[in-house]
Amino acid sequence: MRKKSECHIKQIKDKAKKRADTIPETKPLVMLDTVPEPFSEGELDTALKKMKTGKAVGHDHISSEIVKYLGLKGRGMMLRIGDLTLAQKKLADDWKVSIVVPIFKKGGWERL
Template identity: 30%
Template sequence: MKYPTEINIIRFKNYKNLLVRILRENERVYYENSFKNSDSPRKTWNLIKEKIGKNKKLSHPEVLVNTNDVEVREPQDVANMFSDYFAGVGQAIVSAGLDLSPYRSHKEYLPPNECTSIFLVPVSFAEFHKIIKNIKNGNSVGHDELSTNLLKSIAGVIFEPLIHIFNLSINSGIFPSRWKIGRVIPLYKQGDKSDMLINHGSQATSKT
């Protein structure tokens, strides 16, 4: 306040309270009309999430600082930094000399290997058709850039080569390398976005 006299302070508080009341009333009218005009459960839930603050988009860091305190801005370089960091986490733990003896190996929970314990029946057209039909519709894509909507629309054309690949993989025990691709997504948590080492977790996803 430029002239904080007693009368100006009183006026400021009055106008501030008036503004707050107007904003709250406009917000109430907005949500009341929005809920009335909502014609689907999805829109209703989106409004609820918007109101409680759960519709905020995750912001990904545009700048990272490498180990030499140099800013990295190019998207490809940023992605490579994340890749190098997460790929080296295991080796970093080993190099640090941490005592892992209190932790049991996952192998202790597994039964003995049985080479003939599993038999996979060859994929049939009926099974393929049923699986394709039950896939949830969507436009999201994986590394192959194919959405489930597109896959469903061309299923009648590509079913023969796909079934052949499936059965060939089962019989040979070899699966295409592209089916093994995983996607690691860095998730910003809190603090300095440029500090990759302490403020970013990861989420591993895959889509085939």
């Protein structure tokens, strides 16, 4: 079983690397004096370590494994997106969407 999971992780890393190579470069974010400090690499590392793996993907079809194994470009983009979110003080509409699918125990559906 361990071999299978290692192969799966390798495939995820390979896909993430290919996608990261196609991401266009963006201009650096200009920070205003009133904006909190930009996110640090350490803060990103801490957040990524807390992400649970093996969970279902959301409506964006991005698994936590893909996010955890981003390359340098992808990590840089994550930091820039976080900084931009702080600067604008606004969350992207897609980040406010959640899909909840109830999983009923045996006989649970009939009790509704």
